[in-house]
Each structure stands twice: as structure tokens, then as C-alpha cells.
Amino acid sequence: MADRYNIRETEEKWRKIWDEKNVFHVTETSDKPKYYVLEMFPYPSGRIHMGHVRNYSLGDVVARYRTAKGYNVLHPMGWDAFGLPAENAAIERGAHPKDWTYENIAAMRVQMKQMGLSLDWGREVTTCAPDYYKHEQKMFLDFLKKGLAYRREMMVNWDPVDNTVLANEQVIDGKGWRTGAPVERRKLNQWSLKITAYAEDLLSAIQTLDRWPEKVRIMQDNWIGKSQGLRFTFDLTGRSEKLDVFTTRPDTLFGASFAAMAADHPLAKDLCAGKDGFDEFVKKCQAQGTSEAAIEQADKFGFDTGFTVDHPFIAGKTLPLYLANFILMDYGTGAIFGCPAHDQRDFEFATKYGLEITQVVAPADGSEVTLPYTDTGVLIHSDFLNGQSVDAAKATAIAKMESLGRGQGVTQYRLRDWGISRQRYWGCPIPIIYCESCGVVPVPDNQLPVELPYDVTFDAPGNPLERHPTWKHTTCPHCGKAATRETDTFDTFFESSWYFARYTDPNNAKIGFAKEKASYWLPVDQYIGGVEHAVLHLLYSRFFTRALSECGYMDTPEPFAGLYTQGMINHMTYKDKDGKWLYPKDVMKDASGNWVLLADPHSPVTAGRVEKMSKSKRNTIDPQDILDTYGADAARMFILSDSPPDRDLEWTESGLDGAWRFINRLHRLVTDNKNLILTAPVGEASEAAQKLQQKAHQTLAKVGSDIEAFHMNKAVARLRELTNMIEAFQPASGDTGLYREAVEFALRGLNPMIPHITEELWAELGHTTLLAQTSWPRINPAFLVEDSVTIGVQINGKLKATITLPIDAPAAEAEKLALSDSGVIRALEGKAVRKVIVVPNRIVNVVVG
RNA sequence: GCGGGCGUGGCGAAAUCGGUAGACGCAACGGACUUAAAAUCCGUAGGGCCGCAAGGCCUGUGGGGGUUCAAGUCCCCCCGCCCGCACCA
Numbered sequence: 001m002a003d004r005y006n007i008r009e010t011e012e013k014w015r016k017i018w019d020e021k022n023v024f025h026v027t028e029t030s031d032k033p034k035y036y037v038l039e040m041f042p043y044p045s046g047r048i049h050m051g052h053v054r055n056y057s058l059g060d061v062v063a064r065y066r067t068a069k070g071y072n073v074l075h076p077m078g079w080d081a082f083g084l085p086a087e088n089a090a091i092e093r094g095a096h097p098k099d100w101t102y103e104n105i106a107a108m109r110v111q112m113k114q115m116g117l118s119l120d121w122g123r124e125v126t127t128c129a130p131d132y133y134k135h136e137q138k139m140f141l142d143f144l145k146k147g148l149a150y151r152r153e154m155m156v157n158w159d160p161v162d163n164t165v166l167a168n169e170q171v172i173d174g175k176g177w178r179t180g181a182p183v184e185r186r187k188l189n190q191w192s193l194k195i196t197a198y199a200e201d202l203l204s205a206i207q208t209l210d211r212w213p214e215k216v217r218i219m220q221d222n223w224i225g226k227s228q229g230l231r232f233t234f235d236l237t238g239r240s241e242k243l244d245v246f247t248t249r250p251d252t253l254f255g256a257s258f259a260a261m262a263a264d265h266p267l268a269k270d271l272c273a274g275k276d277g278f279d280e281f282v283k284k285c286q287a288q289g290t291s292e293a294a295i296e297q298a299d300k301f302g303f304d305t306g307f308t309v310d311h312p313f314i315a316g317k318t319l320p321l322y323l324a325n326f327i328l329m330d331y332g333t334g335a336i337f338g339c340p341a342h343d344q345r346d347f348e349f350a351t352k353y354g355l356e357i358t359q360v361v362a363p364a365d366g367s368e369v370t371l372p373y374t375d376t377g378v379l380i381h382s383d384f385l386n387g388q389s390v391d392a393a394k395a396t397a398i399a400k401m402e403s404l405g406r407g408q409g410v411t412q413y414r415l416r417d418w419g420i421s422r423q424r425y426w427g428c429p430i431p432i433i434y435c436e437s438c439g440v441v442p443v444p445d446n447q448l449p450v451e452l453p454y455d456v457t458f459d460a461p462g463n464p465l466e467r468h469p470t471w472k473h474t475t476c477p478h479c480g481k482a483a484t485r486e487t488d489t490f491d492t493f494f495e496s497s498w499y500f501a502r503y504t505d506p507n508n509a510k511i512g513f514a515k516e517k518a519s520y521w522l523p524v525d526q527y528i529g530g531v532e533h534a535v536l537h538l539l540y541s542r543f544f545t546r547a548l549s550e551c552g553y554m555d556t557p558e559p560f561a562g563l564y565t566q567g568m569i570n571h572m573t574y575k576d577k578d579g580k581w582l583y584p585k586d587v588m589k590d591a592s593g594n595w596v597l598l599a600d601p602h603s604p605v606t607a608g609r610v611e612k613m614s615k616s617k618r619n620t621i622d623p624q625d626i627l628d629t630y631g632a633d634a635a636r637m638f639i640l641s642d643s644p645p646d647r648d649l650e651w652t653e654s655g656l657d658g659a660w661r662f663i664n665r666l667h668r669l670v671t672d673n674k675n676l677i678l679t680a681p682v683g684e685a686s687e688a689a690q691k692l693q694q695k696a697h698q699t700l701a702k703v704g705s706d707i708e709a710f711h712m713n714k715a716v717a718r719l720r721e722l723t724n725m726i727e728a729f730q731p732a733s734g735d736t737g738l739y740r741e742a743v744e745f746a747l748r749g750l751n752p753m754i755p756h757i758t759e760e761l762w763a764e765l766g767h768t769t770l771l772a773q774t775s776w777p778r779i780n781p782a783f784l785v786e787d788s789v790t791i792g793v794q795i796n797g798k799l800k801a802t803i804t805l806p807i808d809a810p811a812a813e814a815e816k817l818a819l820s821d822s823g824v825i826r827a828l829e830g831k832a833v834r835k836v837i838v839v840p841n842r843i844v845n846v847v848v849g
Numbered sequence: 850g851c852g853g854g855c856g857u858g859g860c861g862a863a864a865u866c867g868g869u870a871g872a873c874g875c876a877a878c879g880g881a882c883u884u885a886a887a888a889u890c891c892g893u894a895g896g897g898c899c900g901c902a903a904g905g906c907c908u909g910u911g912g913g914g915g916u917u918c919a920a921g922u923c924c925c926c927c928c929g930c931c932c933g934c935a936c937c938a
Contacts (some may be wrong), residue, residue, distance in 0.1 A: 115930040200926035219933065222852070223876050229938080247938055263934090285936090297850060328936045336938045343938075344850075414935065502901080642861050642874065648931090650861065654875055661889095662874090713862075714895090724873090792869035797919045800871055827907060837918050847918050 007631035007668040011756040015116055023226050024118045026074055026629055028520045036521050037063040037069035038500055038560075040529030040537075041078045041125075045102040047086060048111045048611055050569040050639075050651060051530065053623045056710065057636045058566060059528050059752075060117045063754040065120065065707045074521050075118055075379045076503040078125030079105050082492045086426045090458040098428040098454060101128055111624060113687040116632045118772065123506040127260045127495035132430040132502065134449030135512035136494055141431060141442045141549040148194045151440070154419050158186040165423045178832025185286070190421040190429060191488070199224055199413045211562035211648070217532040223535045225414025230398045231333065232308035234259055237533060243267060243309060244414060246533035248333030248417055251393035254382035255360035257350055260302060260324040261310045268323050271305050278303065280534070285325050299348045301325050312406055313383065332412055341373065347372040361390060405692050413518040418540065425464040427489025435476035435483040444477050445731070450799040460804040463487055465786045468538045496537055497544035500524055500559055500666040511553075523561040531565040531584055538563070564710055568647040569639075571619040573608040581618040584653075585625065610650050621651055629824065634753035640714040640753050662720065663757050667752070669727055670743060670761040678767060681737040689735035695725055696745035697783035703749045706778065719749050740765075748777050793818040794845040800827045801842070811838040 018024065028034075032362050039059040042052055060588065063075040081100075086097035093100075097425050105126065105781040125132060143149040157166040159176035166176055175182055194203075203224045206217050229518060230250035234243040243259065244426040261268060265370045302325070308318035319337065320721040325335060340350030341359040361377045363369060379385040384400070385393040401407035421430065429450040431443035443450055455472045456464035465471060465487040476483040498512065504521040506514035538560070545559045574582040574595065586604045590596045595605040620698070622849075626635045638659035643649040670677065683691075699722040706715035723746050731739040751758040762771040783832075787805055792832055793801040803821040805814055815836050816823060824846070831848040838844050 008874085120866050211865075215933085218853065223934085223935070225935085225937070227937085245938085249938075260938095293850075293934065295850090325938080326936080330936070332938065345938080412938095414937070416935075503924080531932080535935090583914070644862085647855090647862095651876075652861085658874060662930090665889095717863075720873055791931085794868085794919070796918095798870095802869060837868095839868060839919095843919075845868080 003794050005664050005757065007633070007756075010760050011114075011631050013631065014727065014759045015113065017770070018116075018118075018772060023118050023770060024075065025122055026072060026120055027519055030072035032070055032072040033064045034074065034521060035526075036074045036524045037066065037526045037530070038076070038503070038524045040527070041080050041496070041499060042108065043083055043085070044079045044101055044108055045080055046104040046107055050621055050623055051566075052112075052567055053115065053626075053635060053709070054113065054569060054639050054645070054649065055528060055530070056115060056117055057639050058564070058710070059526075060115075060533035060636075060755075061640065061707060061712060061752040062526050063118050064215070064755060064772065065704070065776070067772075067775065068748070068752070069704075070775060073118075074503065075120060076083070076123040076125070076506070077112065077117070077119045077121070078123075078372075078499060078503070079127060080492065080496055080499070081126050082386065082427045082489075084424070084426070084494060087424060087458065090426075096454070098128070098452075101426075111627070114512065114627050114632060115636070118755070119362055119631065121659075123503050125499055125502050125506050127428075127492075127499065128426070130449045130451050131509070131754070133495070135502070136165040136428060136490070137431040137443070137448050137450060137494050138445065138553070139146055139498070139512065140444070140490075140494075141547065142448075142553075143193060145638075146546050146547075146551055148163050148197065148550070149420075150192055150194065151189055152417070154189045154190045155185050156188050156190075158184045159459065160184055164785065179212050183733060188421070188423075190419045191432075192417040192419050193543070194548070195347050195540070196413060196415055196416045198543055198546050199415050200537065201546065202415075205542075205558060209561075209563070212560075213531075213563065216531070216538070216563060216565060219534045222541055223415065223539065227412050227414075229332075229410060229412060230394075230401060230407055231410045232312060232401050234312070234319075234337070237308040237747075238309050239307070241267060241270070241414055243321070244333040245335045245337055246410070247337060247659060248395070248412075249294060249339060249342065250397035251379060251382075251385060251388075251390050251646075252342050253271065253311075253313060254379075255339040255341050255358045255395055256319055256337045257340055257356045257358065258320050258322055258338045258346075258353075259329050260322040260329040260338055262329040263303075263323050263325070264329050265323070265327075265334045268305075271307055271321075272303070272323070275306070281323060285323075295326055299323070300345055300352060301348060302353060304353075308621060312401070312404075320355070322349075323355075329415070331414065341453065342372055342374055344372050344374065360385075363364075364389075372818060377659055400407045418491075418493075418543070420494055421488040422491050423463045423466075423487075425452070425458075425532075427492060428494065429465070430486040430488050430490060432486040433474060433476060433483045435480060435481060435485065436477060438476050438478040438483075441477055441483070447477070452489075493536060493540050497540045500527075500541070501548070501554065509573070513553070515552075515554055517558065522554065523558055526562045526564065527560040528564045528566065530568075534565065542670075550780050564645070566645050567643070567719070568612045568727060569651055570610045570648050571613050571621060571651045572610050573617050573619045575608060577604055577607045581616070581620045584621060586606070611650070614649075624648050624796075626656065630656060630660050631661055631663075631756070633756050637662065637716065637754050640839035641710040642713055644713055647712055662723075664753060665727070666723060666746075666759065667721065667757060670747075674764065676731060677743055678734060679736045685734045685738050686732050688729065689731060689738040691727060692742045693738045693784040695722060696742040696777050700745050700749050700777050701779045701784055704779075707752065719746060719753075722746050722749070745777055747771065748774065789841050791841065794842055794843065795824070795826055795827050796848060797845060800824055807841060809840070811840060812843075814838050814840065814844055818846070 037059055039055045063073050067073045068252040076160060081101050085099050089100045090097050140149055150803060157168050159179055159181055161179035161181040162176060167729055206220055209217060227248050229246055231244060231246045234245060302322040305321045305323060307321045310320055311319060323689040327334065338346035338349060342361055358372060358381060359371060360379055360382045361373060361379045362380050376390045379388050379393045385396055388396060398409040427453060431448060431450045433443055435441050437743045444749055453468055460466060460467060463631045469676055472485040472487050474483055474485055492786040501513045501518050501522065505517040506512060541559050545556055548554050571584060574587045576582055582605060586598050588598045590601055595607045597603040597605055610616060611619060634656060638656045642655055699718050702718055715801040726742050726746060747758045752783045759771045788804055789807050790802050790804040792799050793803055801821045803817050805817055808842045815838050833846055835847040836848045
């Protein structure tokens with residue numbers, strides 16, 4: 001196949017040219033409007049995966065398209081380079097985290113460059129570099145000054161064998177993943193950021209994020225979890241202890257039949273220590289699943305303390321006090337009152353323990369209800385609340401409590417402050433010094449950065465920084481006496497909470513970024529990434545933007561104006577005859593269409609479900625293999641076609657083949673017809689050529705709006721249609737000008753998706769400027785309006801014929817034409833026409849009776 | 850359990866201010882080229898039925914009801930699948 005398109009060589013050639021000409025380099029000095037496209041930066045695991053390919057292909061389409069549309073486009077890339085995998089590699093393979101990380105970055109950079117992305121590599125950011133993290137140490141100290149950072153005691157998962165804190169995902173069935181030792185809950189002093197200070201703002205500003213997926217906005221809303229309610233105090237009957245409770249349903253107080261608190265409530269121990277079954281109950285609570293789903297579906301159970309509390313409004317009435325497994329110490333006050341008639345959990349609990357159930361809310365229309373009834377209504381059996389609506393009764397109950405001085409209306413959030421201390425080596429050191437005389441002392445600015453030492457070992461349990469012979473020993477900046485450094489490092493979400501701002505000024509040695517540059521580029525106009533970051537990363541970044549603004553770094557209300565979350569990449573799974581998972585590249589279809597082993601065609605293979613690509617199921621495709629054999633354009637095109645980007649995509653070899661075939665066809669279309677394309681037209685253009693021209697203009701207009709709406713699959717389909725039409729077109733001597741225009745429109749429309757081949761063919765047609773720097777075609781609006789339209793003719797709603805008539809033709813004309821259609825006449829034979837409905841340019845419907 | 854989403858040919862999907870369902874592609878089948886294959890090109894195609902054919906009839910967007918001249922699209926009920934959930938007061 002000598003005339004076959006040589007991908008490797010050609011793609012490589014154009015990447016080199018883009019690189020040499022510095023095509024994707026941008027500055028703030030431009031009179032074009034700015035556009036900031038950002039894909040979530042990768043963790044440098046060593047190799048890119050298909051999720052990356054999808055993410056960056058999407059971003060690159062947006063970046064190249066916006067560039068063509070005349071924007072000054074910032075499209076940067078970097079590395080989220082701190083994190084646990086580097087330490088695991090150190091422990092498992094003896095590699096140093098730093099060396100391992102930098103080697104991975106080098107390898108992945110090569111792969112990413114092979115994708116032909118329009119990135120400004122001059123802005124590459126690596127978060128594990130002291131040049132980067134020194135700025136966030138400064139930010140932390142600024143937060144500290146503003147009271148946005150503080151220390152508090154927090155519960156952690158502690159592995160007693162490794163002497164280390166475990167992340168939640170490192171706890172498997174209550175045991176450490178590596179040691180298998182039962183995990184202890186331990187209290188540690190931890191640095192925290194006061195994200196709760198912005199709870200209200202983070203919540204209300206969600207409304208301004210109108211270019212975010214609704215799904216993500218709802219998740220953030222739920223995460224912040226605002227609720228209004230009443231906080232009040234129960235007196236324990238005949239005792240001095242008091243119990244604070246929080247409720248969102250103060251209106252149901254007269255239906256209260258018990259009070260309950262968390263097993264680890266401080267009062268629980270005071271009241272129940274030594275009681276029969278208490279320890280066992282606490283253990284049972286700790287052993288139960290901690291997820292919301294688990295709690296919701298778990299059986300409700302409790303422990304009767306034997307004490308009672310006094311009802312605040314009903315003199316002489318007492319309520320039994322329980323410990324209950326569905327009460328959480330972290331939320332509200334860790335204690336509630338139960339109203340079984342109007343709460344599902346309370347109902348289950350009361351039924352189980354034979355507690356009274358008093359209905360206090362009834363539907364406004366007086367209809368019968370089955371309990372528990374959680375809808376709104378009017379109050380009954382509730383003394384001074386009787387007859388009030390639920391909302392009014394809530395307000396009345398709160399007012400009454402406040403006037404009695406026993407409680408008050410409060411706003412509660414589920415959001416908790418962000419604990420940022422990690423007992424790990426491969427993270428940014430927290431710039432704090434502990435002095436016996438002066439206490440907690442911030443590291444002075446002129447001593448930043450506090451750098452990670454390189455000479456550490458991973459042969460013993462615990463944090464290497466803690467064991468390092470000299471690193472943590474220093475002197476107190478205040479008194480000069482011997483002191484020790486904080487050995488904890490930042491949560492790695494810290495780095496990713498401001499990297500988007502660093503890209504605007506990546507080489508600034510003095511400060512994280514200059515305010516003017518951040519103001520110019522931010523907010524990110526289009527952020528693209530996986531939905532798995534819908535809450536934490538995005539919320540932390542929103543918080544940082546606020547906190548940094550308060551500290552004078554920037555003045556941007558929100559970091560990401562537009563957000564797009566892509567779907568996952570799935571692939572069929574395969575198992576061999578022994579039930580072991582097989583890689584797709586190790587299987588094939590034999591002559592009769594059965595799956596067999598590539599290495600042994602007699603050995604059958606079972607093909608299973610299409611599932612998310614995962615290492616454990618081995619249903620992964622290595623992008624490197626695809627890039628090497630099919631090239632970047634084919635990989636990009638396939639991953640963009642077929643499925644809408646927010647949906648899961650099934651990766652198939654045949655689909656990829658289809659993209660590959662298209663690229664080769666496009667290549668043949670241009671090279672085989674090159675002379676014809678470049679021949680100057682003689683005489684008038686034919687009607688067919690004008691139709692082709694119109695199609696080209698219409699296509700490009702729609703491709704533009706498709707890309708802006710992230711309908712990449714539709715954009716690809718339309719461009720294929722245009723290409724099909726061009727292929728089928730035989731230009732006459734007067735047509736070559738319009739023929740050329742159509743071919744070039746196709747290349748220009750396809751360029752954001754398949755930049756290499758289109759650049760090659762553009763040059764082939766004699767252009768000396770780069771397609772990557774060519775603006776989007778000017779669309780002639782006259783071509784966007786059709787002069788005729790083909791509409792359906794229905795009889796009683798069923799299609800019988802189609803008619804073609806001028807656009808905006810009068811209804812009478814459409815009716816006349818429809819009724820004169822031979823098919824329609826035949827279908828109407830012997831039937832009485834009752835009515836003819838004509839919707840201009842849409843439909844004619846003949847109603848017969 | 851709560852919250853969100855989805856369900857259209859053999860497959861991925863188009864079409865949603867209600868107005869010709871299945872664009873585009875994959876797989877399949879038939880044909881051309883070839884000694885043969887690959888590649889490429891041309892053609893067929895939701896399902897069922899009638900017809901030599903041209904063509905025609907019926908049916909069809911998870912299931913059941915409803916609104917409408919007209920429903921994939923709007924309303925009600927049901928079924929199935931997927932995602933999120935910090936131990937929600």
C-alpha cells in the first residue's frame with residue numbers, strides 16, 4: 001500500500017512543526033478575548049490510560065476550536081505529583097518517590113505529546129517541585145493569620161503495626177490493607193482549614209454556576225447540607241445532667257416519644273459505663289458500616305439507658321433516653337428526640353421497642369394516612385400548635401423555646417472543616433515549628449520553602465520524616481532555642497486546589513501567581529474531567545478561591561465558570577477456560593466467530609459483560625498500542641464519535657477501525673483529486689455544486705454549535721456526511737471552485753478532532769500557513785436558510801406521503817398539494833375528510849372520519 | 850432508604866418549543882475487483898406480511914393507561930439498569 005497514508009511519519013512531522021513554531025504558546029498581551037480551557041491534570045502513574053485520552057481529546061477539540069474562533073486560548077498541562085502511590089512504589093520496589101515520580105512524568109509527557117494536543121508546554125506545572133509548593137506553604141501561613149487554618153483533634157484510622165494513619169480506602173473490613181491488623185480509631189492533632197466559614201457562600205453561589213452539570217451542583221448542595229432547625233436542651237429527670245439536641249422538625253415536639261444519643265456521646269459513657277451490655281452495644285455500633293446507605297438499610301437498634309428526660313412543653317411527661325445506632329456524634333449535637341409518627345427511622349425504632357406513637361401532623365384535606373407520615377400538613381394533638389401548618393408550627397415552636405430561654409433556632413450544615421494533615425513523606429511539608437517555650441511557630445517567609453529531604457528510608461514503619469536523623473530538628477525562629485518541625489504534610493487536594501491559578505503565571509518565583517495574570521485568565525472558561533471529583537476537588541478549589549481572595553491573592557468569585565464531566569470508558573471482559581481474566585489483546589475471534597486465545601486458537605474464551613476498564617478485570621487497552629498502530633487522529637476520532645461525551649463509551653476495535661478507515665478515505669479523497677481541487681473553474685457552477693457549497697456552510701455552522709454544546713459525536717457525524725457528499729460529487733468544469741471550498745471546509749471542520757491529517761492535507765493543497773492557526777470559516781448566513789422543505793402528509797396521524805414545497809408556503813397551498821398526491825388520494829378513497837391540519841413547514845395531517 | 854440519571858434496530862447512537870423515528874457509524878448480508886486473501890468500491894437492511902415486480906398493508910422507541918388532529922418527546926402508574934450518599938435528626 002504505497003499510497004497509504006503514513007501516520008507515524010506525518011503525525012510526528014506536524015507535531016514537530018507546531019512545536020518549533022511555538023504555535024500554542026500564549027501570553028496575556030492580546031487584543032482577542034481570552035478563553036481558558038483546562039482538563040483535570042493527571043496523577044503521574046507512569047502511563048496514560050483511555051480515560052486520559054478521552055479527557056484530553058475533548059479539551060483539545062474545545063481549545064483548537066476556540067482558537068480558530070478567534071480567542072486567545074490558554075490550554076496548559078501539568079502533574080498532580082504528590083501522593084500515596086509514590087510511597088507504595090518506594091516500599092514495594094525500593095524506588096525513591098521523587099525519582100519514581102519524575103520518571104513517570106517524563107514517560108507520560110512523551111505519551112501526551114504523541115496525542116498532538118494543542119498545549120502550551122511552557123506552562124507545565126509539577127506540584128512536587130519546591131518551586132511550586134513553596135507558594136502553598138506561604139498560602140497556608142496566610143490562612144493561619146486570617147484564622148482560616150487551625151489545629152484541632154480529629155479521629156483517624158490508625159494501623160498499629162505500620163504505625164501509620166490509613167486513608168479510608170486503605171481500611172478493608174476494619175483491617176489495615178497491608179498489615180491486616182485491626183484498625184484503631186485514634187485522636188490526633190491535625191491542621192484544618194475553615195471551609196465551614198464559607199458554607200453559606202459556597203452553597204448560594206452554586207446558583208451562579210449555570211454552566212455546570214445539574215448533577216454536580218446537586219451533589220455539592222447535598223454535601224454542604226444546609227438545614228434549619230431548633231437546638232434545645234432536655235433536662236434529665238431528677239438529675240443535674242442536660243442533653244442538647246438538634247431537630248429539623250420542632251413542630252413535632254408534641255409527638256415526641258423518646259430521646260436518643262450516639263453511642264459515643266460523652267454523656268453515654270457517664271450514664272452507662274459498667275451497665276450490662278453497654279460495651280457490647282458500643283462495639284456493635286462501631287462495627288456497623290459507616291456509609292449512609294448502610295445505616296439507612298441497617299436494622300435500627302438501641303440501648304435503654306434507664307434514664308428519662310423531661311418533655312420541655314408537657315409538665316410531668318418524661319421520655320425514655322436511649323442510645324441508638326443511627327445517631328451520629330458528628331452531626332448536630334449527637335442527640336435527638338424521636339417522633340415516630342413522622343420519621344421513618346424513629347418509627348422503626350419505636351415499633352421495635354414498643355414506644356408510643358402519637359400522630360401530630362395530619363394532611364390539610366383531612367384524608368387518612370398510614371404512619372409514618374412525613375409530608376406536610378396541619379398540627380393536631382399539639383396544644384398551642386394545633387391548627388398551624390408545619391412551617392408555621394416550626395416557627396412557633398422555635399419562638400416559644402427562645403422565649404423560655406431553653407433553645408434557639410439554628411442553621412446547621414453537614415459540611416465539616418477540611419483536615420489537611422497527612423502523616424506521610426511524599427507531600428508538601430506543613431511550615432510549622434514547635435518550640436517548647438514559644439509553642440506553635442509559623443516558619444518565617446524567608447525560610448520558605450521547607451523542603452522535603454531526599455535521604456529518607458522506607459524500611460521501617462511510620463513516617464520517614466519523623467525518623468529522619470536531622471530534618472525535623474531546627475531552631476525556634478522566635479527564641480532561637482532547639483525546636484522541631486511539623487512532620488506532617490498536606491493532603492494532596494491542597495496542591496490541586498490552586499494549580500489552575502498557577503498556570504496563569506507558572507514561573508513566578510516570588511508569589512504563587514501575579515494577581516493581574518490571574519485576573520486576566522480566570523475563571524477557567526471550560527473545565528473538563530471525571531465526575532469522581534464532583535465534590536471534594538471542586539469544592540476545595542471553590543473554597544481556595546475564596547480564601548485566597550480574602551488573603552489578597554486574587555479577586556475571582558468562582559474558579560470554574562464552565563464544567564463538563566465525561567463518562568467512563570468501558571470494554572468487554574474476557575475469561576479463559578479456568579475463569580482467569582484476559583487482556584483484550586490476548587484474545588481473538590476465530591473463523592466461526594468464537595472467542596479464542598490468540599496464542600492458542602483451540603483454547604476457548606468466554607466473553608463477558610461490558611464493564612468499566614479496570615486493571616483487576618484486565619479489560620484495558622493501552623493507549624500507547626493504539627497511538628503506535630493507528631495514530632493519534634484515529635484514537636481521537638473514535639473516542640469523540642459514537643457516544644455523547646458525558647455517557648459511558650464502549651471501546652471497540654471495530655469502532656476504531658471505522659475511524660481509521662475514515663482518515664484514510666479522507667486522505668485519498670484529497671490526494672486522488674488534488675489536481676481537480678486545485679483547477680480554476682471555467683464557467684458557471686452547477687446547481688449540484690451550489691448544493692454542495694450550501695451543505696458545507698450548513699455543516700460548519702452546526703459543527704460549531706455542536707462543539708460549543710459538547711455534542712462531539714454529532715459534530716463528527718455531520719462532518720462524515722459532508723465528506724460522503726463530497727466523495728460522491730463529480731465536479732464539472734465550472735464547479736471546481738466550490739468543490740475546493742467544500743473540501744477545505746471539511747478539513748477545517750475536522751481539524752479540532754483530527755489535527756494531524758487535516759494539517760497534512762491543508763499543506764497538500766498548497767497552503768503555506770498552518771491550519772492550526774487558520775480561523776474558522778466564515779459562514780454565509782444565506783446558506784443556512786433552505787428555500788424549500790419536504791414535509792410529511794399524514795392521514796389520521798399516519799404517514800402516507802411526503803411533499804416538497806417552498807419554505808413558508810401558505811397553508812392553503814400545502815393542503816392543495818397534499819390532497820393532490822396520488823398516494824393520498826388513493827388512501828382517502830371512500831373516506832370523508834373532516835378536517836385538514838396544516839402546520840407550515842412541518843406537517844399536513846388529514847383527519848378522516 | 851434518600852438523591853440523581855437512563856431505557857430507541859443485532860450494537861453505539863440521531864431525532865425532544867409534540868409534527869416524515871432510526872441521521873452518522875459498527876457489525877451483517879449480496880455483488881465488483883483479485884489466482885486467493887487483505888484493502889477498496891457498489892448495493893441491501895427495524896420487525897412481520899402480501900406481491901414476479903413497481904409497490905402496498907400491519908406493527909414498532911422498557912410495560913400499562915391518559916391528553917392531542919398528531920406522543921420517543923407531555924401527564925399518571927409500573928418494571929429494569931446505572932451513579933452518588935460525609936455514620937442525613
